[in-house]
Amino acid sequence: MNENEQENTATPTGESAPRDSERLVKVDGMFENWFLDYASYVILERAVPEINDGFKPVQRRIIHSMREMEDGRYNKVANIVGNTMKYHPHGDASIKDALVQLGQKELLIDTQGNWGNILTGDSAAAGRYIEARLSKFALETVFNPKITKWQTSYDGRNQEPIFFPMKFPLLLAQGVEGIAVGLSTKILPHNFCELIDASIAVLEGRPFDLYPDFPTGGIADVSGYNDGKRGGRVRVRARIRQADRSTLVVDEIPYGTTTSSLIDSILKANEKGKIKIKSIDDNTAEKVEILIRLAPGISPDKTIDALYAFTDCEVSVSPICCVIREDKPAFLGVSDVLRYSTERTLEMLRQELQVQLDELRGQWQAASLEKLFIEQRIYKLFDNLTYEQAIELTREKLKPFEPRLLAPITDEDLQRLLEIRMRRITRHDAERADRLIADLEAQIARVTDQLAHMVRTAVEYFRNLKKKYGQNRQRRTELRTFDNIEAAKVAIKNTKLYVDRAGGFVGYGLKKGEGEYVCDCSDIDDVIVFLKDGTFTVQKIQPKSFVGKDIVYAGVWKKKDKRTIYNLIYRDGVSGWSYMKRFAVTAVTRDKVYAQGKKGSQILYLSVNPNGEAEKVNVYLRSQAKLRKTKLEIDFADLAVKGQLVKGNLVTKYPVRRVELAEKGVSTLSAREIWLDEAVMRLNDEGRGRSLGKFHGDDRILEITRGGEVRLLSYDLATHFEPDSPVIEKWNPRHPVSMVYYDGEKKKYYVKRFLIDRSQKPETVISQAKGSHLAFVSTDVLPVISVSFAREKGVPPREDLRVELAEFIAVKGIRAQGNQLSPDKVKTITPLPSLPYQEPEEDEEGEEPDELDDRLEETADDRQDGQEPSPDELSPADLLGSDGEGSGTPLAEGASEQVGDGGQTSLF
Template sequence: MRGGKVRVRANIQKVNKNTLVITEIPYGTTTGDLIDSILKANDKGKIKIRKIDDNTAEHAEIVIQLYADTSPDRTIDALYACTDCEVSISPNTCVIKDKKPHFMGVDDVLRYNTERTRELMRQELSIRLDEVEGEWHYTSLEKIFFENKVYKVLENDARTWEKQLKDVKAAMLEYQHLLRRPITDADILKLVEKPVRKISKFDIKAVTDKIRAIEKKEAELRYHLEHLTEYCIDYFQSLKDKYGAKYPRRTKITSFENIEATKVVASNAKLYINRSEGFIGTSPKKIEEAEYVSDCSDIDEVIVFIKDGRYTLRKVTDKQFVEKGIIHAAVFKRGDTRTIYNAVYRDGKGGTMYAKRFAVTGIIRDRWYDLTKGTPGSQVYWLTANPNGEAETVKVYLRPRPGLKRLIIDYDFSQLAIKGRGSMGNIVTKYPVQKVLLRAAGVSTIGGKQMWFDRDIDRLNEDGRGELLGEFRGDEHILAVCKDGTFYTTGLDLSTRFQGDLLIVEKFDSSKVYTAIYWDKASGYYYIKRFCFELSDNTAQSFIPVDEGARLVAVSEDRWPSVHVEFVPSGNKPKEPVDIDAEEFIAVKGFRAKGKRAGEKIASIAFGEPLQKEDPEDNASGSEDLPGGDGAQMQAGDNAPDAGNLPAGDFHIGDLPAEDLPAGEVAYDLEDLSYPSRPQAGAGTDGAGDTEAQEEDGSSHNSTAAGKEDGAKPGDVVEFSLDDDLTLF
């Protein structure tokens, strides 16, 4: 009821990377007021615009020019969050009900009006049904009056006109059982007033047909009364079908995503710190020996870590004192679960060294927290903030002491689980530590982040709303294909606005082949093309001709799509429908290629069920895993040989399944293979002595670095185990 609100937004279109156009403005605002609010937000640094023009004439048109390094999607969100491009309307609905004013909610008003309309429809149907029943009654009376020649009663002598009417009524009452209503004097009077020419031209068959039509209409009205709700829906739908094209809807009802100003406002300031003195702020003139940290906005929050292990959250200001000994400061993002802090700290003075990994997703501003156990004298020796959960390796240098042989410890954070910020961590060492330094940078240990696409608002999210697009890492992109034959690729920015009538939204794969069918009006033919999409940097590009009249029919992501084509019948022998194998029909080309004509006089064309083919990659033989492939031949027959019993004939190693390869040592013809010779048993050394000798000089019988004079020559036969490695040169 009271207190509700409706959010109304301007219609902002993205023309290109540097231009936005506002074509519709919210209710209750003017173009002048809207432009003033945009300029104020720009002056305050909330948004960054280069120029704004008001080209409004019959329709609103406000053109906003952006700087080259400004994101248009983020600017649109900032316009909604910080200007009058979004306003809230409070519908305090006051209505007169039962002769008294009442405040009602919109749902209550709609429900009341709906029930009222339904009642009016019921009354209207009841009136029409009563009229139809009256028509049936009189038509039936008329049929009886003429068919049974009751009108001849009027030829009898009667003293008065009233006496004749009574005689006619008495005659008609004999047929009362054929009627639904009682016969009245008014009915008799209406019958006898029929002219004589009506009697002569009376058609019984026509009257019977008329009665049947009336009964049909009566049954229809009774059905509508029994199904009144469906009748009301059909009635309003008929009004929409009849007048909808002339009076299109000027607004669009949709769900708006909540835009957090802290995530979309432009970075209008720079964050500086003085680590030793403990100051942070945005004014380098006020902070001595200021060190630049990052860009920020005046509504951001900053998380600050102190050397003793405490940390706090502060609002961005020109200058403020936090605490001496700052070791880390950064703009804080609430709810960020991917930024992982890696820390090594000492518990108390001279205590045990611990390592921990944790995330800080939400803390209260101006309150102190502790990443250590809180023991007095604790100290942080190492702290890094990793935006994607990277885990580095560090060197822990121990203080020399008697009996301590190892003074350097390598500690890998990837072996440490990520836990809560209040966890103690794992023990690194109990010995005193001198310093901790970086040994090697690490990689992400939390994998890629999963992204979803919400088609209700055409936005990306990480909250599991909508369709899962997959797991993304680094600089991967998203592909958007529109029904008008255009496409574009975007990054993973959650502020990205997907425009156009979307057909496909998925993870971009530059090697994935798509098949498209389109109609080319210029040539008058349907075309089929196969291609791969390319990165477009959020710029729409067309993969069908841009000529007026070109129309995309369908796009298929199937690996082996089939196209079903039906032709226009012509002549005595109509052409039978065909199914085209798209892979055999046309090769893969660039997305700008025209494609290949599907045929002539096509009545309909569409993708059919995808074909089932054998994947060549799945059919790869064992020759890819064995040296030599088809070039390596062994002395054997068609079946796998047993050790010591080699059948005659040549066959390829790749022709044998892995489970059929013989075990043990077998003699093979090493044509085109290089393999180091193995000393034969009894040739001066035994097997054990040979192994020891090889281990002493650092070599192995598996090594492929032996010289040609020591290797097998074409035509030589040597012994080797199938567990050994072969190298093909």
Template sequence: MDGNEELTEGFSNNEGAPDDALTRVTGMYKDWFLDYASYVILERAVPAIEDGFKPVQRRIMHSLKELDDGRYNKVANVVGHTMQYHPHGDASIADAMVQIGQKDLLIDTQGNWGNILTGDRAAASRYIEARLSKFALEVIFSPKITEWQLSYDGRKKEPVNLPVKFPLLLAQGAEGIAVGLSTKVLPHNFVELIDASIKHLKGKSFKIYPDFPTSGIIDVTNYNDGLRGGKIRVRARIENIDKNTLVIKEIPYGTNTSSLIDSILKANDKGKIKIKKIEDNTAAEVEILVHLPSGISPDKTIDALYAFTACESSISPLGCIIEDNKPIFMGVTEMLRRSTDSTVELLKAELEIQLNELEEQWHFASLERIFIENRIYREIEEEETWEGVIAAIDEGLKPHTKHLRRAVTEEDIVRLTEIRIKRISKFDLDKAKQHLDSLEDRIAETKNYLANLVDFAIDYFQELKKKYAQGRERKSEIRIFDDIEATKVVIRNTKLYVNREEGFVGTSLRRDEYVTDCSDIDDIIVFTKKGEMMVTKVDSKIFVDKNIIHVAVFKKKDKRTTFNMIYKDGRGGPSYIKRFNVTSITRDKMYDLTNGNANSDVLYFSANPNGEAEVITVHLRQSGSIKKLKWDIDFADVLIKGRTSKGNIVTKYPVKRIELKEKGLSTLKPRKIWFDDIVQRLNVDERGELLGEFRPDDLLLVVNQKGYVKTIVPDLNARFDDDMIVLEKWNPNKPISAIYYDGEKERYYIKRFLIENANREDLIITEHPKSQLELISTDWRPVVELEFVKPRGKEAKANHEVDVEDFIAVKGIKALGNQLTSDKVKNINALESLPYEEPQAQSPNEIEVVEEENVDGENTNKPDSDEESQTTLF
């Protein structure tokens, strides 16, 4: 068979077969592919469970150990040394070494090793240096229990696996793509891994979650133990410096400051967000300043950064590792158990070797003592042959070796003959006995460790934590994220127009009527004179139907916007009145809001963002014996129902016109708002603490630990700082009481005040850096208790109660307040407030709205909007 015949051997003969017949790859091609795939999986891309290393990483660590003399080595030198074991180029070795060094665990680095925060690359390998860290020297190497194999060229020996006595794979993480297989084990916290290992050894359950060197905030709700199908959401830490400036202090894992800034600029160019400029002040720590134009909400911009930029991303873990030369999928909990159990076995092997060595030392020390103390060496003076010497010593030892733990071998006797005369002459019996006693103590201690192996392993992990845990605290904060709806936070970057007569809606109809600002991801809702409705995506030009009467941006699940409508049912039919919400629909489907008869016509229509109910006047045409041609109708008397409801009959006679007589007030109940402390957000879904019932004019009172007080609109998109200490519905007539420490005067002051300007932030303590807010109360008549510091040599002053209302009158918010006491205060405690009955304000009459499910299943009267009503008359 020639070469060409050999190459074609693996293909089946398809002569006469149809064109789509399957061609099977067999023979040499099948073997080659499997060999290559196996090699990439086992030897390059996927780490081993035994030590957590890929082959190149293992060979780098082995080379560093061989070169280790306590001093730094040029990385180029280490790379060259590693090439004795790794049959690939120097670039791949250098890159792998830099990645290990940047994790700051196994390699003590010197020079420019790059920056994981900015994405800057490391300097060339000839300019940077490395040596093994103390941690690596302690937990990775143990030559006596290491299994060795020949290197690829047979000239050297390299470890099959390093005896790592720590869950290193989980500490460092691993990522790799092989042939048809990939792995992504996320890094975990050093201290938490040790704690989890100890819990496992104690038989307790544990949970471990990722921790990233770039810090940031993470949501591990769907981590799924690091198995396939899991997901982690990661976010940058963004804070609000002032109303026009945001600062990004930490970035998500997998990004760097350059890529993050690029994503923000790209989102700005697309109109998703609006920013003025970005400053990157990152050095040792991340600091990216995002400057906003005036009038742009910082809270909304933060949400938009998470929704449209790399400030939030998701990471899908995939726990694939090599065990017994086969790739398997495994969760991080099982990985930690395996690693911990392996550590116990390695510690056991080391103890057994140590015990064997100690017993050998004790055995020979005992022989040496017998040999010298009983002058057995004199019995070889007359022997002329080597065999005679061995036999003479053996005979001389026999009476004294009954207490030994094993038999005396010829090798032992040979070692005795090698003892120098100088050592025999200086032999000290007491020192020899002390040495044997210390060996026996160490043997007993080692046996005790072996007998209590789990306790020994626990002590080992605790010692690691004591020595190396400093500076390795958790960096990524674990939180539960709130879901951000892109349509609620996107910047309205374009304008919507309508040609009512022709029935076109879009962003390119600049010569027609302007409707509102919108974004390219919005939906719009359109109503026509025929009583039909459709929701569609914003586009440059869309035909809906002729005679459009209302168009607006559609808010999904909006249970507050109420539509008031009167329509004529068909030609010559009666007129009906109805009120309804639109919360969920099928996009691009035309809905009929009338009774479905041909030639139906809308006589009156209004859109009311806050459930307003106006009063209208109905005028009838003169027809026959009609006596009453004009009367008023109040929409407040009409129940809000589903959009498919027929409505109530207005009149069976022809309507001449309908006029708006009086604008209406909201007929909806105040909206109940809750605060969810887990995600730090307001909601209307009954999650967390109920803050109260809010009308459109009601505000929230917010106080933080720094002493800033403000009132805000209860916007569901609002964000709250971690140092917030008061969040409640604001009562403008209710005084706020505060006790603070003045850093300049070094005295405690108390003040009572009312908020003077709504929607403005005020500092209620002095600006001295040592000033701090001690206590704040929003009760009507608070009482506090003062505990005083005990003076030296004197009795402590009795605790003193202060009635705040009696102590100080209500003053301005900027007032300094009254000095609380001149004595040194130890603690200030809030006591139960004095009783007070708040005067009941007369609330306006509200019309009860029947809660009714429409055909889409949505509740029709829990709406949410404060825009002005839009009314159309015909």
């Protein structure tokens, strides 16, 4: 008995004392011992997978049971479940659930019938209606009884594998989740082909990276994956596209969600006012299709961001790679698991080849002895001999040939020879026997070579797996770096902000008549409040909050907002002098009170300008004996914008009677420079990525997608772009777009040039026939391309053609088909440096831009109607009032280089 048991054992005294064989155990002792046993059992036998083959015990027993029943045909799931109960003592429900999950992974099991839907969350049909069998992949990679270690089943009636000789990183391919006592595991699924490539990299000593690939697709940010270890995080988003101005379409959903749960989260967000939608429809069948129809006037771009911020359209997955290794739980990285799996696969292949070699050597030995036995006519010497004498005689006759054999002659060899029937002896063919032995020798040489070069053998094995089973297993989840969406910036304004200036209350829950309306807001916004004593504070919006009496201003505050400028005139509480200043409030500590002056200070004038406007005000002074001028004219434009706590510039030392607005101001802020962060395909004003230029007013961004869609977009930071768009730049209305595209219906290449009108709606400007694609696009003024032609039988090869697109075709309407590039078969289109172009200082003939636009439209219409241009028609250079900058992008792979007039040409 150990010390713990002694402490937890009590033996009563007296007449009722039990015999020595009886013990009373305290409940706390039972709990301690039995709970540890239970926890160990759950960890080892239920929840956590084994690193050697990647199976949990129930999964291993199901696969073993299906191998027992395997005959090439489908079996009822109910039959499989019943047969598996010989090995698994935990009931049919757990077996069927595990079997359905294995079948839905579409790797080890071929299914037939309604097996549910991982996209919608629909459950599988009853086991009597659905069928399953092992896949060819499973039969090739999982089983080999000759090298499998076995154990007795729970009832002692059957033998089951301790683990399979798995020759594939199944654990990483399927992924697994499990919750045990005190620990859990969550290994994310990975791509089939990428796992094989990584295994080959391990064998060849090359570095590799492994990232999850989810069966539901979606978009994932794996920057925090941490090799699948504890503490890692993967952000997964639904794939959402804009069908039109009022409809969004969800094509793929995040891992771990279903269309039902996703729709529920969207409806809840809509009920709470986080987003605003009109209706939602689920058309999911084999592929996801959720249609989200927006309410009138709602921005699709901001709604997409709001869906990511407030619904299950974005989820965060925390992996934790816990496996059983040597009968103990181990926390590893996925790269460690892959290396272990690859090394084990190498060992399993070596064992299989060794078994195969031993069998081939045995077959060669038997064939050689049989050939000698028959050709030396040893069987004719057995007359009047006993069995034992025949054995000894055979051994004696074959002993001279023993050095030529692969192994010494055994009693089993001799017994096998004596069991050969006379029919077989009479039909012996020496040439056929020689061919058989030669074939066995060739196989032995091949297997011996494979054993001698195991790394090469394993690489060939993995490549063969990829070739046979990897055709339709491309990556489903796109890897991308996500931007951080600030919920307050994308939340729909679902409530109204009110203020009770005299009472000092602010919030969205003030009753009717308690306060005045300020603005629309959301219930997660921050509110900034200025009081008459010169203090201000920022706090989370609440239904009703007391901030202090004599409120001068209350409004919604946005973090890092550099464009909202506060113009302030205040009287200092100590000196009594008046000061003025301009400042922005970009960062604060919530609920902290900030002061604009000393105690006793008072705000005399405050204006809040969302675009940095600077007005003019009149300051009226109190009349005094020696004061000649009682009115001061102040222009806030003369002041620089400084920090929120600076004292400011002196206005006057005399008492101020009142301050009045004299004239409204205009923005004093410079144009806003916008950058495109191509890692996340989002705009920013913080200098990340490629600068698109300085924007103000109604400037627009031009996007041209690979599908030939032309879009004019605002420079709002919430704007979304397609990830592979060849043109994203500041739109220049005087720059034509030059395109070369292939018409899939007419099997020809066409060239077109067109200008884009400010009112242009998103439109696909190339043929939409099957096979059509955009081959080249440029916003350079004078782009140039090189065209190479395919060699045709019986036709002399044609030299490459240099085409100056501005000379090849005039600017036409955006919907024009364009001119055929060449009647010959085009092989490749390569961008060349664009021609230099200098913008004229003044438009010709003193025409105004509007007149130029009118004339350009007339010219384009004339050419579209088939009329030849008049001699005095403006040239393409004359029609473009720009600096010649743009981008030319051929849609083929290559490198990028700077060209002619500062434009960019990229060969992907």
